[in-house]
Amino acid sequence: MNPCYFLLAMRVDDETLAARAKDGDERTFEELALRYSDRLYAFCRARLGSENDAKDSTQDALVRAYRSLPSYDSSKTWFARVFSIAANRVKSRYAAASSAERLAVRAAAERAIADEAVADVSGPEAEALRALAAEELRSAVAGLPASLRSPVELYYFAGLDVASTAAALGLGIEAVKSRLLRARRRLGRILGDTAQPDGRKKGM
Amino acid sequence: MDSRREEIRKLALRMLDERDGLGGSSPVPPEALPFGDDEAGRAVVGRAMAAVRSMAGAASGSEGRAAKLRGSRIAWLAAAAALVAVASSALTLAFVRRGSPAEVRFVLEAPDATSVWLAADFNDWSPSEYELEKAPDGTWSITVRLRRGASYSYNFVIDGERWVADPAAPSGLDDGLGGVCSSLSL
Amino acid sequence: MAKRPTSAPRIVAAAILLAIGVGAFAQGGQGSGGQSDQAAQGKEQPDGTPAAAASASASGRAGADTGERPSSEARGEATRARAELEFMRWLDSYMPGGELETTRARLREMAAVAIEAGVSADAIKARIREAVAKRVSAETMLRAIEEDALRWRWVARLLDGSDWPPDDRAAELYLAVSTALRNGVGEGPVAGLVSWAKGTNADPAKAGAALAAAASISAAFRGAGAGDAALTLLRSRLRVRQYSAAVELAVRAREAGVTPERFMEALEATLGRGGSLRDLERALFG
Numbered sequence: 001m002n003p004c005y006f007l008l009a010m011r012v013d014d015e016t017l018a019a020r021a022k023d024g025d026e027r028t029f030e031e032l033a034l035r036y037s038d039r040l041y042a043f044c045r046a047r048l049g050s051e052n053d054a055k056d057s058t059q060d061a062l063v064r065a066y067r068s069l070p071s072y073d074s075s076k077t078w079f080a081r082v083f084s085i086a087a088n089r090v091k092s093r094y095a096a097a098s099s100a101e102r103l104a105v106r107a108a109a110e111r112a113i114a115d116e117a118v119a120d121v122s123g124p125e126a127e128a129l130r131a132l133a134a135e136e137l138r139s140a141v142a143g144l145p146a147s148l149r150s151p152v153e154l155y156y157f158a159g160l161d162v163a164s165t166a167a168a169l170g171l172g173i174e175a176v177k178s179r180l181l182r183a184r185r186r187l188g189r190i191l192g193d194t195a196q197p198d199g200r201k202k203g204m
Numbered sequence: 205m206d207s208r209r210e211e212i213r214k215l216a217l218r219m220l221d222e223r224d225g226l227g228g229s230s231p232v233p234p235e236a237l238p239f240g241d242d243e244a245g246r247a248v249v250g251r252a253m254a255a256v257r258s259m260a261g262a263a264s265g266s267e268g269r270a271a272k273l274r275g276s277r278i279a280w281l282a283a284a285a286a287l288v289a290v291a292s293s294a295l296t297l298a299f300v301r302r303g304s305p306a307e308v309r310f311v312l313e314a315p316d317a318t319s320v321w322l323a324a325d326f327n328d329w330s331p332s333e334y335e336l337e338k339a340p341d342g343t344w345s346i347t348v349r350l351r352r353g354a355s356y357s358y359n360f361v362i363d364g365e366r367w368v369a370d371p372a373a374p375s376g377l378d379d380g381l382g383g384v385c386s387s388l389s390l
Numbered sequence: 391m392a393k394r395p396t397s398a399p400r401i402v403a404a405a406i407l408l409a410i411g412v413g414a415f416a417q418g419g420q421g422s423g424g425q426s427d428q429a430a431q432g433k434e435q436p437d438g439t440p441a442a443a444a445s446a447s448a449s450g451r452a453g454a455d456t457g458e459r460p461s462s463e464a465r466g467e468a469t470r471a472r473a474e475l476e477f478m479r480w481l482d483s484y485m486p487g488g489e490l491e492t493t494r495a496r497l498r499e500m501a502a503v504a505i506e507a508g509v510s511a512d513a514i515k516a517r518i519r520e521a522v523a524k525r526v527s528a529e530t531m532l533r534a535i536e537e538d539a540l541r542w543r544w545v546a547r548l549l550d551g552s553d554w555p556p557d558d559r560a561a562e563l564y565l566a567v568s569t570a571l572r573n574g575v576g577e578g579p580v581a582g583l584v585s586w587a588k589g590t591n592a593d594p595a596k597a598g599a600a601l602a603a604a605a606s607i608s609a610a611f612r613g614a615g616a617g618d619a620a621l622t623l624l625r626s627r628l629r630v631r632q633y634s635a636a637v638e639l640a641v642r643a644r645e646a647g648v649t650p651e652r653f654m655e656a657l658e659a660t661l662g663r664g665g666s667l668r669d670l671e672r673a674l675f676g
Contacts, residue, residue, distance in 0.1 A: 030253050037245035038234030045239040054239075055248050062252035064327065066259070068334060070307045070347035088333050133215040134238040140216070156223050157239055159232030177228065187220065191213040306631075325516070325565070329523035353630050354562070355599035357569070367524055374637040375606040378613075380534045380572050381526045387606055389599045389633040 018078040022069045029069070033062050036079050039158040040086050046138055046157035047090040061086035080168040083154065140190045148183040151176050259305045259351055305349040306390050310358070312370065315342025317362045322346055324358035331361040355389040469557075470505055477501055477511040484518070493528045497535065504539045508546035512561035513568075514539070538568040544577070548584050555594035566598035566605075573605040574613035575620060583621040592624065600624035603633035607640040607653075617654035626661040635667050643674050 014032065021029035040061060045054035065082040072078070141152050154165040155176075166176040219238055226232060234240050310322050322334040336344035350356060357377065359367045369376040373386035478498060485494055497518065505511050517538055521531035545567050549555075555563050570580055580601070587597040604620035623633055636657075643653045653674065660669040 033249045037249045041245040042237040042239040058248045059252045063255045066256045067349045136216040159237045161231045162228035329520045354595035355602040375610040
């Protein structure tokens with residue numbers, strides 16, 4: 001399927017659903033919620049580092065999105081609104097990576113892969129490895145300035161396309177592309193620099 | 205451990221490259237997201253819908269709209285008077301169901317403001333969540349769904365920093381933090 | 391993105407991480423004091439009796455045994471200890487950073503005393519969030535929470551031993567009480583409302599709304615108090631949405647030179663006797 005066509009089809013559908021949900025149709029709202037719940041969860045999880053916190057924040061964002069449906073303006077994209085609500089929910093909880101819970105998860109994952117060869121790409125060890133890599137990403141992204149962090153979170157963590165990311169941030173597409181490029185370069189430096197044991201100290 | 209750390213970071217960069225490889229005009233399938241979880245998103249929707257349904261009660265869409273309240277002072281009185289006048293009418297009792305959501309329109313006249321937000325106890329006082337929209341005549345407004353049978357405290361936040369009470373609300377309350385907030389009962 | 395392995399290994403990996411994560415957290419929790427440990431142990435006994443207090447009989451029934459607390463009290467203690475722990479965790483993650491350590495320490499102190507007295511931890515959190523959102527200074531926030539905590543502890547004593555309000559509705563009531571007291575509503579009237587609401591299992595949201603309306607009426611009369619307005623409103627035939635109209639009438643009354651005492655008299659004589667807002671309006675303005 002032509003990606004552009006797919007994107008257009010998805011866009012129109014969201015707004016139609018949102019307009020119907022605005023009239024009070026909860027089932028329609030549920031459909032909308034199901035479309036974005038995975039991405040919302042991934043977005044919150046990337047920010048918060050805790051599954052339970054991410055679930056709470058995602059649920060919270062969806063309920064608030066429902067509540068503010070009456071003032072939903074259909075010229076704005078629905079998911080842009082729900083992501084900005086979610087971003088607001090997690091904003092105050094973007095805690096440092098060294099909280100006790102995350103350290104415990106990290107230690108456990110490191111133990112799980114301690115004796116395994118990296119080349120082994122299947123099994124729970126590979127999953128644990130990816131989990132650790134995701135944590136490294138989190139950590140590196142947390143150190144980015146907010147203007148670069150937001151596009152990264154929407155594009156890489158929530159997996160939105162560039163156009164949707166731009167819509168969610170209220171920016172032009174070229175502006176988003178340029179920020180993503182700058183962010184990618186910085187992350188490359190933070191994560192690729194093996195001389196620095198703690199990538200976060202660099203590039204602040 | 206250092207070489208292990210290096211491997212993990214390389215994998216992190218590869219995850220970024222994988223996403224880039226899909227192209228900027230394609231969204232990433234949710235199951236392939238770095239922090240994706242096949243079940244979590246769905247489970248959360250279940251819980252969210254339970255909360256939404258308890259807000260909506262047994263009512264269907266049409267009844268919510270009938271209960272709009274306006275924020276101007278005269279309208280408060282008029283609405284109250286209207287309610288007083290028909291207090292014993294079966295019609296009123298029929299559409300005002302306990303626990304069902306009301307649509308409340310918050311209005312502020314602020315033609316010189318560049319932005320106005322609604323911050324309230326029902327959203328943990330976040331000043332960057334409910335943004336009001338400006339009409340050509342300089343009034344800002346937003347409509348929010350709230351449960352009936354309760355009272356709510358709120359402020360307007362002008363230009364991201366000035367917290368003001370609603371000039372149209374009957375009486376301001378000391379919020380204990382050096383400011384005044386407004387209260388409305390639904 | 392590379393294809394992920396099938397979900398089964400993923401669940402196993404997640405289970406490993408969760409199990410060890412929970413274990414690590416439980417270890418961290420032990421340092422928080424003997425009382426919490428006892429309460430935690432008490433939680434595991436089927437009847438809620440703390441292990442340390444167990445004698446020959448493990449029964450928690452009050453009166454029959456000497457020196458053993460009733461199981462409901464022990465359960466209450468366990469709940470409060472849990473609430474305190476959870477609050478401290480929340481505070482640390484909500485307000486991270488070295489510069490805020492003194493502020494956090496003072497909040498911890500105040501919260502510990504309050505929660506142990508039965509105050510709703512959610513109410514404390516709500517006020518902290520409000521202070522942070524309104525960007526007040528740490529000093530202002532601490533002063534505000536301190537004042538609120540005193541009021542809340544007073545209310546907690548009034549509610550001691552009662553099931554009302556249910557835990558998930560407690561915060562809104564506590565917040566309504568502190569707002570009312572702060573705006574000049576008297577302790578006597580607040581105590582009266584709480585007592586009546588408790589005794590009749592009133593809707594906590596409605597009770598809170600009545601308190602908020604009384605707070606507004608008092609504010610309309612420049613903090614002169616609202617007499618028994620809160621309880622009068624709660625017991626009246628008014629719906630919650632009509633409380634604002636009653637406040638509006640108080641504002642009109644003040645502007646017309648009516649004294650607060652006269653307003654309360656009229657309120658009692660009309661709404662207090664099953665009358666309507668129309669009746670109150672006529673009583674005030676003819």
